[in-house]
Amino acid sequence: MKKSRITLKDLAKELNLAPSTISRALGDHPAISEATKTRVKEKAEELAFIPNSIASSFRRKKTRSIGVVVPRIDVHFHSLVISGIEEYAYKKGYNVTIFQSKDSLTREKEITKILQNNMVEGVIACLAIETKRSDHFKNLKKIGIPLVFYDRVPSDFESNKIVINDFGAAFQATEHLINIGCKNIGHIAGPQTTGIFKARLEGYKAALKKNGLPFHSGLIKYANNLSYEEGVSCAKDFLKYKEPLDGIFCANDYTAISVIQVFQKADYKIPDDLSIIGFSNYPISRIIEPNLTTINDRAFEMGQAAAKLIIRQIEDEEVLIDSETQSIKTELIIRESSMKKRAV
Amino acid sequence: MKKSRITLKDLAKELNLAPSTISRALGDHPAISEATKTRVKEKAEELAFIPNSIASSFRRKKTRSIGVVVPRIDVHFHSLVISGIEEYAYKKGYNVTIFQSKDSLTREKEITKILQNNMVEGVIACLAIETKRSDHFKNLKKIGIPLVFYDRVPSDFESNKIVINDFGAAFQATEHLINIGCKNIGHIAGPQTTGIFKARLEGYKAALKKNGLPFHSGLIKYANNLSYEEGVSCAKDFLKYKEPLDGIFCANDYTAISVIQVFQKADYKIPDDLSIIGFSNYPISRIIEPNLTTINDRAFEMGQAAAKLIIRQIEDEEVLIDSETQSIKTELIIRESSMKKRAV
DNA sequence: AAATTTAACGCAAACGTTTGCATTATGAAT
DNA sequence: ATTCATAATGCAAACGTTTGCGTTAAATTT
Numbered sequence: 001m002k003k004s005r006i007t008l009k010d011l012a013k014e015l016n017l018a019p020s021t022i023s024r025a026l027g028d029h030p031a032i033s034e035a036t037k038t039r040v041k042e043k044a045e046e047l048a049f050i051p052n053s054i055a056s057s058f059r060r061k062k063t064r065s066i067g068v069v070v071p072r073i074d075v076h077f078h079s080l081v082i083s084g085i086e087e088y089a090y091k092k093g094y095n096v097t098i099f100q101s102k103d104s105l106t107r108e109k110e111i112t113k114i115l116q117n118n119m120v121e122g123v124i125a126c127l128a129i130e131t132k133r134s135d136h137f138k139n140l141k142k143i144g145i146p147l148v149f150y151d152r153v154p155s156d157f158e159s160n161k162i163v164i165n166d167f168g169a170a171f172q173a174t175e176h177l178i179n180i181g182c183k184n185i186g187h188i189a190g191p192q193t194t195g196i197f198k199a200r201l202e203g204y205k206a207a208l209k210k211n212g213l214p215f216h217s218g219l220i221k222y223a224n225n226l227s228y229e230e231g232v233s234c235a236k237d238f239l240k241y242k243e244p245l246d247g248i249f250c251a252n253d254y255t256a257i258s259v260i261q262v263f264q265k266a267d268y269k270i271p272d273d274l275s276i277i278g279f280s281n282y283p284i285s286r287i288i289e290p291n292l293t294t295i296n297d298r299a300f301e302m303g304q305a306a307a308k309l310i311i312r313q314i315e316d317e318e319v320l321i322d323s324e325t326q327s328i329k330t331e332l333i334i335r336e337s338s339m340k341k342r343a344v
Numbered sequence: 345m346k347k348s349r350i351t352l353k354d355l356a357k358e359l360n361l362a363p364s365t366i367s368r369a370l371g372d373h374p375a376i377s378e379a380t381k382t383r384v385k386e387k388a389e390e391l392a393f394i395p396n397s398i399a400s401s402f403r404r405k406k407t408r409s410i411g412v413v414v415p416r417i418d419v420h421f422h423s424l425v426i427s428g429i430e431e432y433a434y435k436k437g438y439n440v441t442i443f444q445s446k447d448s449l450t451r452e453k454e455i456t457k458i459l460q461n462n463m464v465e466g467v468i469a470c471l472a473i474e475t476k477r478s479d480h481f482k483n484l485k486k487i488g489i490p491l492v493f494y495d496r497v498p499s500d501f502e503s504n505k506i507v508i509n510d511f512g513a514a515f516q517a518t519e520h521l522i523n524i525g526c527k528n529i530g531h532i533a534g535p536q537t538t539g540i541f542k543a544r545l546e547g548y549k550a551a552l553k554k555n556g557l558p559f560h561s562g563l564i565k566y567a568n569n570l571s572y573e574e575g576v577s578c579a580k581d582f583l584k585y586k587e588p589l590d591g592i593f594c595a596n597d598y599t600a601i602s603v604i605q606v607f608q609k610a611d612y613k614i615p616d617d618l619s620i621i622g623f624s625n626y627p628i629s630r631i632i633e634p635n636l637t638t639i640n641d642r643a644f645e646m647g648q649a650a651a652k653l654i655i656r657q658i659e660d661e662e663v664l665i666d667s668e669t670q671s672i673k674t675e676l677i678i679r680e681s682s683m684k685k686r687a688v
Numbered sequence: 689a690a691a692t693t694t695a696a697c698g699c700a701a702a703c704g705t706t707t708g709c710a711t712t713a714t715g716a717a718t
Numbered sequence: 719a720t721t722c723a724t725a726a727t728g729c730a731a732a733c734g735t736t737t738g739c740g741t742t743a744a745a746t747t748t
Contacts, residue, residue: 005462005487007734018698023736033696050487053461055734058402059703065441073430074644079423086417086444095458097409097441100430114439117397118349143349143394228631257631284628287572287601300418351704362728367706377726399704403733693746702736711728718721 006049015043026051065095066310067120069111071103071128071152076282077299078126081150084303085124092311094121105130112136116143122310127152129194146313148306152194160313161325162306166196169295169330170203173249173277176293176332178211180340182247182275186219188234188259190226190251200251200279218242226251231258239266246274247338253278253285256292260337275338290336298328350393359387370395409439410654411464413455415447415472415496420626421643422470425494428647429468436655438465449474456480460487466654471496473538490657492650496538504657505669506650510540513639513674514547517593517621520637520676522555524684526591526619530563532578532603534570534595544595544623562586570595575602583610590618591682597622597629600636604681619682634680642672 008026012019017036025032025040043049057063068085070078082098089096097120101108108128115123116139123145127134134154141147141159150162177185187204190197201220208215218241221234231250235258238245250256256278260270268274270290278285278294285292305326352370356363361380369376369384387393401407412429414422426442433440441464445452452472459467460483467489471478478498485491485503494506521529531548534541545564552559562585565578575594579602582589594600600622604614612618614634622629622638629636649670 008736009734019735020699020737021697023734024697027736031696036696050460050462052734053463054398054402054407055462055703056736058398058705058733059735059737061703063398073417073427074420074423076418076420076423079418079420082442083417083444086442090443095441095443095463097439098426098430099434099439100427116394118394118399119397119439254631261631261633284631287598287605287628288632289605352706353704363704364706364729365727367704368727371706375726380726396704399733400706402703402735403705403707405733689748691746691748693744695744696742698741699739701738704733706732708731709729712726714723714725716721716723718719 005052006047008049008051011040011043011047011049014047015040061118063119063121064093065097065120066122066124066307066314067097067099067115069099069101069108069115069123069125071101071126073098073100077151077280077297080299081126081303081306084300084305085307086303087300088304088307089311092307094307094311096307101128103129109136112140115140115145120145121314122146122148124148124150124306124310126150127154129191132156132193146310148310148313150302150306152196155195158323160309160323162302162309162328163196163325164297164302164328164330166199167203167206169279169297169332170200170249171207172203172330172332173279173293173295174204174207175211176334176338177247177249177275177277178207178213180271180275180338183213184219184243184245185213185247185249186221186238186241186245188221188223188226188231188248188250188255190222191224192222197251204249219245223251223255226255228254228258231255232262235259235262239263244273247276248274249277251279253280253282253292253294256294256337257284257288260288260290260292271337271340275340277332277338281333285333286335293335293338294333296331296333298330302328349396350391352393352395355384355387355391355393358391359384405462407463407465408437409441409464410651410658411441411443411459411467413443413445413452413459413467413469415445415470417442417444421495421624421641424643425470425647425650428644428649429651430647431644432648432651433655436651438651438655445472447473453480456484459484459489464489465658466490466492468492468494468650468654470494471498473535476500476537490654492654492657494646494650496540499539502667504653504667506646506653506672507540507669508641508646508672508674510543511547511550513623513641513676514544514593515551516547516674516676517623517637517639518548518551519555520678520682521591521593521619521621522551522557524591524615524619524682527557528563528587528589529557529591529593530565530582530585530589532565532567532570532575532592532594532599534566535568536566541595548593563589567595567599570599572598572602575599576606579603579606583607588617591620592618593621595623597624597626597636597638600638600681601628601632604632604634604636615681615684619684621676621682625677629677630679637679637682638677640675640677642674646672 008022009019012022025037099111148160153161189201192198223230263274278292281294281296285294352366353363356366369381430440443455492504497505533545536542567574622636625638625640629638
């Protein structure tokens with residue numbers, strides 16, 4: 001098990017050169033002649049020399065790795081973001097280390113503590129649901145570790161953010177329902193303690209208002225975790241509403257699918273009697289019948305953008321920008337669940 | 345940005361102690377008196393001392409991190425495995441660094457090369473689809489890095505593996521169809537170059553054979569990537585089969601759902617006319633109507649088992665076991681798609 | 689021919705922590 | 719009073735790489 005591996009010094013001895021020369025030769029330093037460079041590289045190849053990246057990291061104080069803190073890896077949205085991060089980071093020669101907070105504040109605090117150990121050069125994070133105050137992240141920033149948040153971003157301090165325009169997307173979705181002729185439009189909202197769900201609700205309301213549609217509080221159902229099961233119960237409530245709904249915009253796809261199924265069982269024709277729109281473009285949305293109209297939140301691209309931003313922050317010597325917020329363009333994907341056959 | 349952080353030496357000077365004493369005090373070494381231990385710890389707290397884990401890793405040759413190589417992070421199965429890995433690793437004080445091969449052999453080779461840089465103490469991997477020979481992983485093993493494969497494991501060299509009994513699970517699923525009265529059972533098979541799909545096909549065949557059901561090659565459709573779309577086309581082929589099928593076992597959930605939808609459109613009643621079973625217990629399987637009977641492949645538990653195994657290998661001084669294969673128990677989840685209303 | 693530049697490489701320190709061994713002080717045993 | 723064990727701490731090297739600066743020899747200029 002314990003093989004002592006070849007070091008740069010070994011190479012040096014073998015070639016009768018100084019370690020510094022080896023180091024520079026392998027790093028293509030201009031002050032080394034081409035001749036010795038190839039000599040060194042050949043010998044390195046021959047002896048299967050593998051540089052000790054830990055020693056290197058230690059010496060230059062650069063680990064070329066970034067930490068990612070997500071609520072849960074197995075939530076499709078986050079796995080897409082991570083994929084985007086890895087994709088970009090890999091290209092740039094960075095590797096990514098993952099932590100899941102499991103939406104627990106305590107665990108998130110633990111993680112931020114761990115991340116202070118010089119392990120990572122930058123941190124990308126999505127706040128845990130439980131997190132209201134993010135001082136633990138401030139500590140990271142304080143010791144000079146660049147920080148980028150995505151999706152659920154802190155509201156209590158300035159920082160780099162990758163977000164989508166939840167308000168705009170919700171507005172667009174709701175207005176689409178209005179445009180196809182819906183008059184009684186409901187909304188399944190997420191927990192209002194979280195900014196993105198608040199924004200989606202506001203977008204919904206704004207679209208109603210702009211188009212002169214009345215708004216009743218009964219048209220909104222609040223869900224805590226937007227699970228499929230919660231969606232079912234919200235949908236059943238909607239069924240009992242005083243007048244029949246003809247459109248529902250849901251804060252995510254799972255609840256939207258609940259609505260489809262519940263209303264179908266109640267003999268509603270989708271989309272003719274009721275049009276439905278979800279949020280996130282989960283794989284299931286193009287499989288469920290009718291296919292679900294939804295918002296493509298471009299999770300993968302968010303990840304890429306986050307990685308790009310954090311790496312720029314890491315590498316730029318002179319950071320002039322104190323903080324930056326990027327809003328990724330969303331897209332309304334219109335599918336069957338909002339295509340009425342009757343003319344409008 | 346560039347704050348020079350407090351080091352262990354600084355602490356030592358501050359307290360008029362030797363660095364070695366500080367190190368030992370913080371590490372609760374028995375040879376240090378309780379008095380100085382608390383003195384040191386208090387000062388450390390006061391000055392917000394954060395140990396430099398890179399320096400530590402460098403000195404002790406232990407990084408406490410494990411590398412994970414997956415085809416794609418955003419495939420639900422893998423994100424669940426990663427979640428399981430992170431969960432266990434985190435508890436044990438390890439962190440996990442993720443790489444995606446994107447199912448490309450070249451990229452996988454690049455990654456294994458990177459992983460030789462002393463960065464990680466162990467590697468957990470699932471082979472890329474393209475990978476037939478896994479010499480690049482042998483290199484890792486050669487330099488003493490413990491290796492654990494999961495799901496798609498190499499067949500060309502001995503190594504630690506976390507698998508499920510694909511044969512047994514397929515056998516159980518098929519036999520369940522037989523038990524509820526199916527006589528003409530089809531199978532949508534995955535690429536036969538991959539061991540797990542081969543085993544699922546074999547399990548299907550074995551169940552037919554054991555129960556005296558005839559087997560026709562027309563009962564099997566081969567898919568390359570088992571996508572939803574491929575499933576649709578396989579299902580349409582099945583519709584044209586000389587005699588009507590009454591049961592179909594699919595190598596994954598997506599194709600099973602295609603089958604449900606295609607046959608429903610052809611006015612089949614599911615499960616009465618046709619019973620269907622998928623594989624993997626994807627979230628969609630409990631949402632689609634009728635709910636899909638499927639195999640729980642326990643991805644999360646596989647991840648946990650892989651992490652447990654790799655950490656044991658890392659920490660055990662005397663590794664007596666050369667290689668170990670763990671087979672995780674699967675579970676047939678019976679849902680509506682295989683519950684016939686007529687008695688059998 | 690002497691002075692100066694340039695090219696190529698070596699020296700040695702440094703990064704922050706850990707650890708085997710040595711040292712000192714303290715109390716116990718002879 | 720001396721020896722011996724024990725407890726608590728210090729010394730210094732080591733881990734492998736990088737880097738500023740010094741050195742040498744060759745090439746160029748005056």
